[in-house]
Amino acid sequence: MLRDLESPNLSPAAMAQRLVRYADLVPCRNAFVDTRTPGSDRKENFTIIGPGVAENPDQFVHIREPHGFNIGGARQPENCINSQHSHETAEVFVVHTGRWRLIFGPNREDGTLEIGPGDVVSVPTRMFRGFEKIDAGTGFLWVVLGGDDPGRVRWAPEVFHMAERYGLKLLKSGLLFDTTQGAAPPPDTELETPPNPEEVAALPTPPRARLLECYLPATAVQPNPASALTSDGVRESAVIGPQASDDGFAPGPILGWWHHGFTLRRLDLTLGGATPWHRRAEAEVLFVQTGSLSVDWPEGTLTLGPGDTLTLPIGLARQFSAPTEATQVFIVRGGEAPAAFEWIAG
Missing domain, CATH: 2.60.120.10 (Jelly Rolls)
Incomplete structure (x- = not known):
């Protein structure tokens, strides 16, 4: 269970070690x-x-x-x-x-x-x-x-x-x-x-x-209104989903007839859009396709740009936002059926 996980305390320096910038x-x-x-x-x-x-x-x-x-x-x-x-x-x-x-x-x-x-x-x-x-x-x-x-x-x-x-x-x-x-x-x-x-x-x-x-062409990606991350200014869309998952996604649109071992989603944020504070039970890796993504956690904030890759520890409290421009992010989550995330009160 997610609630049984100990939430990591991650210093800004430790989080920076989990970030690979495109320029680097x-x-x-x-x-x-x-x-x-x-x-x-x-x-x-x-x-x-x-x-x-x-x-x-x-x-x-x-x-x-x-x-x-x-x-x-x-x-x-x-x-x-x-x-x-x-x-x-x-x-x-x-x-x-x-x-x-x-x-x-x-x-x-x-x-x-x-x-x-x-x-x-x-x-x-x-x-x-x-x-x-x-x-x-x-x-x-x-x-x-x-x-x-x-x-x-x-x-x-x-x-x-x-x-x-x-x-x-x-x-x-x-x-x-x-x-x-x-x-x-x-x-x-x-x-x-x-x-x-x-x-x-x-x-x-x-x-x-x-x-x-x-x-899946970029133009064919469809937002999932059942995603708990979906709100004003935030849309989460399925890309690869081998099976239905507890975070509100049906299988697809890319299923595959072979084992993937992960799911792929796309997160679109309009200017000022922000997800709720939450934490997950799976490894989660972010890749910024376009725009500028702010990643907040209890000990700090990182700003990611196009081509940057960030991996987040299991159980870490996090929030994603687009404070300066519309932003598109691809998200890989471990496992073929991610669990529902846990909300964290702001």
């Missing part, structure tokens, strides 16, 4: 085996919360605390490609900036989907997908991965062949090895091998109509 993101430019492949050599990968799926041990992890899910990001310039790969756990893209094309199939043969700012896609597990930035300038995807350990990606065969041309090999351990300096992998290590035709066939692309069930 530390990229890894050689996180994966395709990092030298032309078209993929300019991407930046980020591990914001949790270990992520990077194959380079030098990948910087901003917050290591387990949440039941991982938060990451990808930043790419125009025409930069993230190569075809498959995940064993959920992979959700929230488009922060730029226009992107998702590409399906082991050889990019199974169709595409174009997405833009505020759109959300949960790509099914165990299918090949890649993505590329398609408009001018640099864009950023905020990414949610399922599980404390989201496992490793499985690359399409062509990715292995291209990587070898540029001196990179992937070890069975999941780590990268660079052969361009003349060194060979240690003799007691094994190289990862490309998936064979049977393995590829076991990772089919669902029909397009099925894939579109996993896509």
Whole structure:
């Protein structure tokens, strides 16, 4: 029960350790085996919360605390490609900036989907997908991965062949090895091998109509009047909800036929809008899409801007408001059926 939780006392300095500002993101430019492949050599990968799926041990992890899910990001310039790969756990893209094309199939043969700012896609597990930035300038995807350990990606065969041309090999351990300096992998290590035709066939692309069930354009998001956070100036909307939950949400609109382990909501606040003071029984991570969000807790206040990520401890009293401008925030909550929050008298 929520009332049995001890409410944490969190100093401003301790809360600042739970905030990752967009300007402070530390990229890894050689996180994966395709990092030298032309078209993929300019991407930046980020591990914001949790270990992520990077194959380079030098990948910087901003917050290591387990949440039941991982938060990451990808930043790419125009025409930069993230190569075809498959995940064993959920992979959700929230488009922060730029226009992107998702590409399906082991050889990019199974169709595409174009997405833009505020759109959300949960790509099914165990299918090949890649993505590329398609408009001018640099864009950023905020990414949610399922599980404390989201496992490793499985690359399409062509990715292995291209990587070898540029001196990179992937070890069975999941780590990268660079052969361009003349060194060979240690003799007691094994190289990862490309998936064979049977393995590829076991990772089919669902029909397009099925894939579109996993896509929610920004313009299609519908506020939920049953949400306890909904009030004058505040609207909470479902994005990913595998099942009905005690905080007033029916399943959907993105359900998924695979395990997510989290829900995704969108909070829209008009200028001056504020939620009630409340606390929750789940891990909760905020990502500011647009505007400026004030987060208050008993010991202090933080102001978040676009692209900032903040994780809030379970049981912490909190209030969200938009004192300076209209604001849009995506919220990840742990578990597929969050509990009702507890009101706290002001």
